[in-house]
Amino acid sequence: MIPELGHFALCLATGLALVQWLVPTAGAVTRRWRWAAVAQPAAVGQFIFVAFAFAALTYAFIVKDFSVAYVAANSNSELPLMYRISAVWGAHEGSLLLWALMLSVWTLAVSVSARRLPSDVGAIVIATMGAVSVAFLLFTILTSNPFERLIPAAADGNDLNPLLQDPGLIIHPPMLYMGYVGFSVAFSFAIAALITGRLDTAWARWTRPWTTTAWLFLTIGIALGSWWAYNELGWGGWWFWDPVENASFMPWLVGTALIHSLAVTEKRGLLKSWTVLLAISAFALSLLGTFLVRSGVLVSVHAFATDPQRGVFVLAIFTFFVAGSLLLYALRAGKFQSSAGGIALFSREGLLLLNNVFLTVAALAVLLGTLYPLFVDALGGGKLSVGPPYFNAVFVPLTIPLVVLVGLASAVSWKRGKMERVRSQLWLPGAIAASLAVVAAVVAGGQWMAVGLAVLLGVWAIATALYDPVKTVLGRSRVKLGRAAWGMSLAHIGLGIFVIGVGIVSAASIEKDVRLNIGETESLGGYDFTFMGVREAPGPNYTARIGAVEAARGGQTFAELAPEKRLYPSQQNPMTEASTHILPWRDVYVSLGEPLEDGDVRGAWSLRLYVKPFIRWIWLGSFLMALGGGIAASDKRYRLAGRKAVPALDNTAAAQ
Numbered sequence: 001m002i003p004e005l006g007h008f009a010l011c012l013a014t015g016l017a018l019v020q021w022l023v024p025t026a027g028a029v030t031r032r033w034r035w036a037a038v039a040q041p042a043a044v045g046q047f048i049f050v051a052f053a054f055a056a057l058t059y060a061f062i063v064k065d066f067s068v069a070y071v072a073a074n075s076n077s078e079l080p081l082m083y084r085i086s087a088v089w090g091a092h093e094g095s096l097l098l099w100a101l102m103l104s105v106w107t108l109a110v111s112v113s114a115r116r117l118p119s120d121v122g123a124i125v126i127a128t129m130g131a132v133s134v135a136f137l138l139f140t141i142l143t144s145n146p147f148e149r150l151i152p153a154a155a156d157g158n159d160l161n162p163l164l165q166d167p168g169l170i171i172h173p174p175m176l177y178m179g180y181v182g183f184s185v186a187f188s189f190a191i192a193a194l195i196t197g198r199l200d201t202a203w204a205r206w207t208r209p210w211t212t213t214a215w216l217f218l219t220i221g222i223a224l225g226s227w228w229a230y231n232e233l234g235w236g237g238w239w240f241w242d243p244v245e246n247a248s249f250m251p252w253l254v255g256t257a258l259i260h261s262l263a264v265t266e267k268r269g270l271l272k273s274w275t276v277l278l279a280i281s282a283f284a285l286s287l288l289g290t291f292l293v294r295s296g297v298l299v300s301v302h303a304f305a306t307d308p309q310r311g312v313f314v315l316a317i318f319t320f321f322v323a324g325s326l327l328l329y330a331l332r333a334g335k336f337q338s339s340a341g342g343i344a345l346f347s348r349e350g351l352l353l354l355n356n357v358f359l360t361v362a363a364l365a366v367l368l369g370t371l372y373p374l375f376v377d378a379l380g381g382g383k384l385s386v387g388p389p390y391f392n393a394v395f396v397p398l399t400i401p402l403v404v405l406v407g408l409a410s411a412v413s414w415k416r417g418k419m420e421r422v423r424s425q426l427w428l429p430g431a432i433a434a435s436l437a438v439v440a441a442v443v444a445g446g447q448w449m450a451v452g453l454a455v456l457l458g459v460w461a462i463a464t465a466l467y468d469p470v471k472t473v474l475g476r477s478r479v480k481l482g483r484a485a486w487g488m489s490l491a492h493i494g495l496g497i498f499v500i501g502v503g504i505v506s507a508a509s510i511e512k513d514v515r516l517n518i519g520e521t522e523s524l525g526g527y528d529f530t531f532m533g534v535r536e537a538p539g540p541n542y543t544a545r546i547g548a549v550e551a552a553r554g555g556q557t558f559a560e561l562a563p564e565k566r567l568y569p570s571q572q573n574p575m576t577e578a579s580t581h582i583l584p585w586r587d588v589y590v591s592l593g594e595p596l597e598d599g600d601v602r603g604a605w606s607l608r609l610y611v612k613p614f615i616r617w618i619w620l621g622s623f624l625m626a627l628g629g630g631i632a633a634s635d636k637r638y639r640l641a642g643r644k645a646v647p648a649l650d651n652t653a654a655a656q
Contacts, residue, residue: 003068006056007147010097013049013104014137016042020107020130028123028196036123043111043126046133047104054101057146058088067153070094070146076159076570078541086170087160092294092310093146095173099290100136102174102181107133110185110210117206121192128188135317143310159541159570168228176221176248180286182214183251186258187283190276191325194332199276204266207279209633211262215255216629222248223622234576234591236511236610238618241391246370247289250363254282257359259629264349267414271353273333278356280325285363287318292370346417351409358402365394403457403499406492407464429463440504447507454503461496465489487632491625498621504614511610515596517603525611527588528552532560534592534601542566544577545601547592551581563592563607587612 020042027035057070061084066072074087074094089098107129114122140146163169189207193199225245230238239245258278264271291314343350369386376384411417411425436459441452469489471477481489514522516531523529532548549561564577581588593606 002056003060003065003147003149006053006060007141007145009049009053009056010100010137010141010147013046013053013100014134014141016046016049017130017133017137020046021127021134022130024123024127024130028120028127031120033119036119039123039126039130040111040114042130043104043107046130047108050097050101050104050137053147054088054097057094057097058085060147061085061088064157065153066155066157067150068146069148069150072150072154072157074160075157076541077156078570079157079160079165080540082167082170083160083165086164089173090160090164090169093140093144095177096136096140096144096294097146098173099177099181100133100140102177103129103133103136103184106178106181106185110188118196118198120196121189121198121203121206124192124195125185125188128191129184132184132188132321135320139310139313139317143313157570159568162542162566162568162571162573162575163232166228166232168224168231172221172224172228174221175217175224179214179216179218179221179255180248180251180289182210182217183255183279183282183286185210185214186255186279187321187325190279191328193276193336194325194328197332197335199272199336201266201269204262204275205638208259208262208266209635209638211255211258211279211282212629212633215252215259216626216633218248218252218255219622219626219629222252223619223626226622227619230615231578231580232575234578234608236509236578236589236591236608236612238505238615241369241388243370244289244293246366247285247292250366250370251282251285251289253359253363253366254278254285257356257363258282260352260355260359264352268349270343270349271356272336273329274356276333276336277329278360280322280329284318284322284325285367287314287321290314291318344416346412346419348409348412348414348417351405351412355402355405355409358398358405362395362398362402365398366391369394399499400453400457403461403495406495407460410464410467410492425467426464429460429467432463433457433459444504444508450507451504454500454507458496458498458500458503461499462493463496465492465496482637483635484632484637487628487630487635489628490631491628494621494624494626494628496621497617497624501614501617501621505612505618509610509612509615511608513593513606513608515604515606522607522609524609526553527611529590529607529609531605531607534595534605536601539566541570542568542575545592547579547590547605547607549579549590549607551588551590559588561588561590563590565592565594582616584616585614587615 020039023042024036024039027033027038060068060071061075062081064071064075064077070091070093074091075084079087087094089095107126110129111126114126117125186207189203189210193203225248226238229240230236258275261271261275261278265275291311294310294314343353369390373384373386376382407426407429411422413421433456437452437456440455441448444451466489468477468481468485472481510525512522512524516522518531518533521528521530528551530550530552532550534545534547537544537546543566545565547563549563550557551559551561559581561579561581563579566575566577568575576591578589578591587610589610589612591608593608595601595603595605597603
């Protein structure tokens with residue numbers, strides 16, 4: 001009965017989400033605050049029932065209940081426990097339930113903190129999140145029920161997709177969904193601002209920590225996805241501009257713009273309408289990503305579903321929320337005029353506006369490259385793909401001025417910058433960046449230009465981000481830095497490390513496909529790889545052929561690499577597991593191919609060899625950016641500002 005109880009809990013959660021949507025909305029419109037107060041208990045109840053449903057599905061996987069169709073399709077009696085648990089979100093139905101759980105967690109968190117908000121704003125925010133919950137819970141129940149029974153029960157399951165049997169995929173989807181769903185909070189605050197007319201610096205302070213928290217989860221999710229692709233797919237790359245990768249990257253770009261725009265709105269009361277539009281756009285792109293992944297319009301290793309009917313449902317959700325919010329924006333945005341005057345270009349807000357322009361154009365460029373093949377196909381133009389050459393050609397020129405602006409904006413004052421102060425603050429970071437770039441270009445040899453540019457930009461971002469923290473530590477700053485400033489500095493340091501990693505690995509990585517017999521040696525990038533043979537070994541739910549490759553430099557062996565070729569009997573699906581030797585400044589990476597002499601494991605094999613300089617800096621920079629976001633979001637001034645912002649209710653309102 002546990003699966004049936006899980007399904008029933010989902011139905012109850014949908015009912016509570018409907019109450020959470022409609023009753024507080026009516027309370028805010030009629031100023032009946034008792035009605036608005038229904039929002040918090042409804043959100044708590046929704047979370048409890050969705051969590052129960054998720055626990056029920058998890059239990060079905062743990063006990064191998066193959067009478068549940070979703071369990072039978074995505075698990076197996078030999079699947080290890082940790083992968084049986086992660087299989088809960090390993091396909092469409094369970095991942096959608098995880099989405100609903102994450103949404104209920106965000107809703108619960110917002111409802112708990114809503115007592116610090118004005119009553120009308122809090123009611124509309126929670127009601128809007130209730131509307132989003134209703135849409136996705138109905139989507140789950142009507143088209144994607146994970147509790148559907150299989151009669152008669154299967155004797156054994158079909159097994160989890162081997163691509164997903166990796167530790168990175170245990171954490172990646174929850175982090176990604178926390179980011180996707182988290183932008184619904186910023187969206188809900190935007191809707192509340194449009195309806196109530198409260199769009200001021202206090203609104204920006206309410207919205208900033210939620211937006212930053214969603215952004216940091218999305219950052220972690222994207223980084224984990226990149227790390228998984230590098231380790232699991234055996235191709236040695238970290239980003240392929242796959243359409244589903246782009247679907248997560250676009251809301252990240254717009255979310256980054258939103259964080260910086262909120263800073264301007266909070267500090268100067270400017271860019272109000274633009275900030276609201278970015279909040280709507282970030283959530284709209286999250287919904288678009290959901291449509292692309294679950295509609296079947298894209299073929300990708302990351303895609304979840306190929307059912308067009310489900311795609312139509314997601315498209316209806318997208319249309320309802322995006323069209324409705326844009327209509328509301330068109331009717332109300334013109335009323336939010338700033339009293340702070342115009343924006344001087346050479347000011348922090350002016351440079352942050354330019355930052356927004358580059359980020360938005362980058363997001364639009366990625367959107368165009370992602371959707372253009374779909375439009376061409378829909379118009380009968382046939383299948384085509386837009387790959388890395390387009391994205392690299394468009395994205396790199398946008399990244400260069402963006403990174404320059406990151407360092408420049410940190411030195412320019414609000415309202416109007418002073419050139420003398422900027423010169424005095426930036427000459428040392430500029431000199432350090434230029435010096436290290438020259439050194440890197442000389443060492444890089446043939447790739448001197450790309451490597452030198454990457455080091456120049458990356459060190460520039462790091463050095464400018466360190467300026468204020470170093471002054472504070474040395475006691476030379478008159479201003480005490482808050483957590484938001486420390487977090488911003490750390491995030492920009494992470495950006496610089498990321499840029500260095502991306503630039504160097506893109507320009508200087510080398511690879512070679514080779515055919516080796518046992519005992520033969522191949523050289524690449526100053527490293528010698530000796531093939532020692534292949535042995536067979538059983539795994540918990542697969543059989544593996546494990547290669548042995550000795551890696552040496554200067555005649556000294558420093559690693560014995562063990563790339564694998566795994567065969568999962570339940571699906572007869574071979575998978576590659578690369579083997580890597582890691583140092584902070586490079587990876588040596590070996591991927592095992594196929595036997596080349598009629599399947600004889602004792603004969604020659606194909607192997608792919610890689611040397612990847614500074615690739616780990618990509619993920620180090622990403623996690624530093626996320627950590628910086630977490631520190632910034634925890635700044636106590638957001639909580640204090642929230643408490644001060646709640647107006648006292650008059651006696652009439654309190655009595656209602």
